[in-house]
Amino acid sequence: MSMKILVTVTEVAEVEDEFEVAGDDIAEQYLEYDLNEWDDYAIEEAVQISEENDDVEVVTATIGPERSEETIRMALAKGADRAVRVWDDAIESADYLDTDSKADLLAAVVEEEDPDLVLSGVQSADEANGATGVTLAEKIGFQWAAVVNDLDLDIEGGVASVHRELEGGVEELTDVESPAVLTIQSGINEPRYASLRGIRQAQQKPLDVKTIDDVGLDESVVDSPLAQTSMYEPESEGDATIWSGGPEEEAEQLAEFLRDKGVVDA
Amino acid sequence: MSDVLAVTEHRRGELRDVSLEMVSAGRDLADEMGGDLHLAVISGDVDAYADQVNREGVDAIHTVEYGEEFNHDVYAQAVEQLADDLDAEYVLMPNSVNGLDYAPAVAEGLSLPLVTDVVDFSADGELEVTREQYGGKVETTIEVSEDRAAITTRPAEWPQAEGQGDAEVSAFDADIDESQIQSTVTGFEEVAGGDVDISEAEFLVSIGRGIEEEENLPLIEALVEATDATLSSSRPIVDNGWLPANRQVGQSGKVVTPDVYIAIGISGAVQHVAGMKGADTIVAINTDPNAPIYDLADYGIEDDLFDVVPALIEEFGGEVPDV
Known part of the structure; x- marks a missing residue:
């Protein structure tokens, strides 16, 4: 029984310790781009399923500029079979690409690919909306489960038995009917490092680039009733006393504090 | 309206x-x-x-x-x-x-x-x-x-x-x-059980991403031993499998309220803060002065944990392991 898993993969921006905001975003020179941590777990989960079962294809779908191909190749190097990247000028120049627009674009890819299972990270590390996966599920008429940290897939029976990681060290055990979108929580597995062989092979794997038009939508898909009007560094609420003077002196001050406080006798 | x-x-x-x-x-x-x-x-x-x-x-x-x-x-x-x-x-x-x-x-x-x-x-x-x-x-x-x-x-x-x-x-x-209705809840599971209850501890030494490698864990364990503290951590440490789930402080882990909480190499993401902001005194050891942990820390050391922690172990007469 053949199966296709689609994994949504996003490139995220990480900010250096020291940075400046320029206009409505952090100045480019302080940003570094990487594969979204949660998507790394989603890729690993899909690749593990493909290794444990016959005839499973893993396809990644990304909304991102050319730069993000580095991230996509990373997913291919870890074992995904091929990739789709959606981008064009209209997306590039969109004022605010909201969850609805992203999910519309991904839904168009899903309709073309017709997967049996969609895995998505719980959230992106930079924007952290945490909503694309479930919005996508609702758009494509799939069932879903959010914040999954354990997955047992019954491919024949069409049921995904998942654990949803709730707050306070409690997990909810849920059976979800396929086809489904599962948003994957960090810690569900141990994402592999790409091997040199994997990285070499990834260069040969198909990576299709599609425009809004190619996926059968028109430019209005990027319109949004939401607009980001400002970005700023929050004023520090902190008033911590900073111990200084080098490691030895700092350790001495901390030690003295701990003794005064009575939590350490030594 | x-x-x-x-x-x-x-x-x-x-x-x-x-x-x-x-x-x-x-x-x-x-x-x-x-x-x-x-x-x-x-x-x-x-x-x-x-x-x-x-x-x-x-x-x-x-x-x-x-x-x-x-x-x-x-x-x-x-x-x-x-x-x-x-x-x-x-x-x-x-x-x-x-x-x-x-x-x-x-x-x-x-x-x-x-x-x-x-x-x-x-x-x-x-x-x-x-x-x-x-x-x-x-x-x-x-x-x-x-x-x-x-x-x-x-x-x-x-x-x-x-x-x-x-x-x-x-x-x-x-x-x-x-x-x-196409999904069914079949039960619940408590995952943070075990021999240690960090929510009862009065003095927690907590580690985060800043520890970098599992091989560096013995350094923190030596500090814990020298100070008779209880060891806890932020999420990435548990995600990586370096510590069991019952050591995790935060939204998906335990809520702790110790007298002293030392956050070592923890940036202070909101999910972590949700679990430890009730600590009486919070000490942060983190090189990034902009890290959110400093928003709620009472004391801070903006220096490399790999320099500070060994010095601290020595302060309490402990043995600094080679890491």
Whole structure:
């Protein structure tokens, strides 16, 4: 029984310790781009399923500029079979690409690919909306489960038995009917490092680039009733006393504090 | 009038604290937009929960009796129908794990713009919400140009509402389509058990991503031994399998309230802070002076943990391991 898993993969921006905001975003020179941590777990989960079962294809779908191909190749190097990247000028120049627009674009890819299972990270590390996966599920008429940290897939029976990681060290055990979108929580597995062989092979794997038009939508898909009007560094609420003077002196001050406080006798 | 419908949350027979925060957040939004605050109480012992959330500032409470525990299809259907019936402009849901499981569906079902994990509202003609980005390093303001929206609010950001309210409680007869319920909760599991209960500890030494490698763990263990502290950690350490789940402090782990909490190489992401902000004294050891942990630390050392921790071990006469 053949199966296709689609994994949504996003490139995220990480900010250096020291940075400046320029206009409505952090100045480019302080940003570094990487594969979204949660998507790394989603890729690993899909690749593990493909290794444990016959005839499973893993396809990644990304909304991102050319730069993000580095991230996509990373997913291919870890074992995904091929990739789709959606981008064009209209997306590039969109004022605010909201969850609805992203999910519309991904839904168009899903309709073309017709997967049996969609895995998505719980959230992106930079924007952290945490909503694309479930919005996508609702758009494509799939069932879903959010914040999954354990997955047992019954491919024949069409049921995904998942654990949803709730707050306070409690997990909810849920059976979800396929086809489904599962948003994957960090810690569900141990994402592999790409091997040199994997990285070499990834260069040969198909990576299709599609425009809004190619996926059968028109430019209005990027319109949004939401607009980001400002970005700023929050004023520090902190008033911590900073111990200084080098490691030895700092350790001495901390030690003295701990003794005064009575939590350490030594 | 721009009315607000705020949704409450419960689990395994108990109202969750976030429900009372939803009352405060909902009142806040209703005041900004000039409307009434309606609450939705869905599934389980709805009358008991309705009584508990009947606090000052609530204008009406609507109960939907259906099943015991949270199911996202039931919640989505009930909230959509109730919002329609009330003509509520704003649907407010908690940015909890369950909130993330149904809020996007409600937004999609009602064709509402969705903004998640909101920490503040303001209105100047149009609604503006504040949310964080880049792991809390910056805040952004998002303007909502429609006069309707679905919004999730960050847990523990608003206070729990107090004061007895006198809102009328009425049963709402939602028409739940069972064929739309395609997931079944089969049980719950406690995962943070075991021999150690960090929530009982008076002195916690807690480590995060800054420890870099599992091979560096013995350094912290030596500090723990020399000071007779209890070892805990932030999420990545448990995700990596370096420590068991019962050591995790934070939203998905344990809430701790020690006399002293030393956060070593922990940036202080909101999910972590949710678990340790009740500590009496917080000491941060982190090279990044902009790390959010310094927003709530009482004392800080902005130096490399690999220099500070060995010095600290020696202060207490311990042996510094080779790492």
